[in-house]
Amino acid sequence: MSQPAIEVRDVVKRYGEFVAVDHVSLAVPQGTIYGLLGPNGAGKSTTIRMLLRIMLPDEGTIRVLGNDVAAIDVDRIGYLPEERGLYKKMKVGDLLVFFAEIKGIARAEARRRAVAWLDRMGLLDRAAKPIEELSKGMQQKVQFIATLIHEPELLVLDEPFSGLDPVNANVLKDIILDFHRRGHTVVFSTHMMDQVEKLCEHICLIDKGRVVLSGTLAAVKKQYGHNGVSVRFNGDGAFLKSLPEVASFQDHGNELFLRLRDGADPARVLDAARGRVEILRFEVAEPSVHDIFIERVSEA
């Protein structure tokens, strides 16, 4: 494999007494979609800001696209911050041209791209309108364009799906997939696990400033999923939770996810359930990222 797009080694960032990022190491391979997971306040945003040279680490080394932290080439990175923001008074077209220009795109080219993107997003007729006259959904689209207009090689998105309506969430998902298909790298932080499941190849779980878990999604799931059972049923299934084979469980209401003890046979669980509840579905399953997330974070 080629050199990773991002390599973070033993990075520490403190705010006064508080250690926001505590010896974090991670590597994002080229061309992958990489999910940075963790609860609020885990240190995701701080880590991301350091990737963009907005903040400098107190300790450790960071390499992004082959450059050390001091020389990170921000022009090759597209960044969508967690809290969205645009100049409210600026006209849509002017704003996009400005954001492209400060990423090193020449004015004429920036204009051409702004028009092309606005056309693609169905916003061409708004180009001369000030941002504040656009609906929130439209502003989000403009923000996506601003993130991508300089055709970066690396996308860094901080909680990209939060606050999006389903339509825009889909638009963004398509953008990410399209970007990925062209061989580029995407890193995004989130606590929306279904997005992770659908999009990510690699994940890294951060909690309280430390990396708790990382690897390919498949590997992580394998590590956790070697003995899980998902049961959907009608009737009172509370007894399933206290079967001797069950190590832990996640109650989803209509569905129960049971983690079995090492060596326990899923068939024994099926036998126990049969006859006492009406089984709608029984599946030997790997746990969802959500389950892993909850389990690891509540453990810590």
Added chain:
Amino acid sequence: MKVMHVIRREYVENVRRKSFMISTLLVPLVMAAFFVLPVVFALFVPDRQYRVVVVDQVGGVGAEVAAALVDTLKSGETKYAVQSIEAPGERFDAEREARIAAVQDGEVDIVVAIPEAVLTDGKAEYVTREARNFNIFERFTDVVSDAVIARRLSAEGFDFARVQALTEPVDMEMSRVSATGEVEEKNFLAEYGLVFIFVMILYMATLSWGITISRSIVEEKGSRVIEVLLSSLTPRDLMMGKLVGVGLAGMTQLSIWALVGLAMSGYAATSAVAMLSSLEIPPAVFGYLMLYFLLGFLLYSALFMTVGAACSTEQDAQQFQGLITLPMIVPLMTLMLLIQNPASTFAVVLSMIPLFAPMMMLARIILLEPPMWQIVLSVALLLTAIYLSIVFAARVFRVGILIYGKRPNLRELIHWYKLAK
């Protein structure tokens, strides 16, 4: 050079604002009003004939008043059509009332009633429908006074014309010697007015553009644009771009004002109206206005930017802005003292202190020609102060710009300054 794009954006967005256009137009209009209105008033004072009746109880005074009122209209006609009625003794009251009734009816414009007692108590009456025309009222006051004084003097055996000639007051002419030795006549009152106008313009421009820059940073922090910016630019690019872009916008506005001012000053110089010709302003003064605006703007804006970077909300920023405004008020408060003695040690020292220098030095330049070394020294000190304040601002900027939440106190500001090494 990414800083160029920031400069361009700041400049264009500021110059496009409605408030920019309004204030850019409004200030010259106010200045123009100051220059032009006196002329306009002089031109448009209603020029017509007044029907005047003088009711004279003394006898002879009315005739003298009529004889003295030889004013003519532009058309060459006499301005006052005076009818003098001698109404001695008891006839006076009836005559007076009848004539006042005529004023009321619009048949007569002005009635002057001069009772006999005027010779001792000095009281006469002026009745008109429109009491606003003070020029005409004063003209009548003069003419009636002269007639009454002449009567009193002759009763004592003096000749009025002779007394008038002997008591003619002295006409003092003011002038000052400039550095080049030429003696120029100056209307000192007009000159003080100019100093005030220039200092106020400098004050307002520095303050409003400084607040503009502070507000724009608070806005960028508030709308979180700042993160997108910082993922593309260094804080240094952002800060310098703002300083230069907003500064250029301010300079644009000021040069428009200066050009209008120059044009008006040229117009005033050629004007026949004496009051205006004394308002001629040496072109160099406009140059100094621009220079000291630029320096003052850079110095204060660096401080205003620090405030913007340090605060998260407009309200927080306003309190700090007030603190920065304080040193600007000192020149305004000491301006009267400085005008009275612009060459005193006090004035020289004030015009050297960078925070006061722009306004104080400009005032001194208008009032007298300070030695060149003083101007050069004040500029050099200002440049040093600008350099230091930008270095300080840059450090606080770098740390403060991403910190949201509570307003920092001075100790934290200093801590940030130390952090950003």
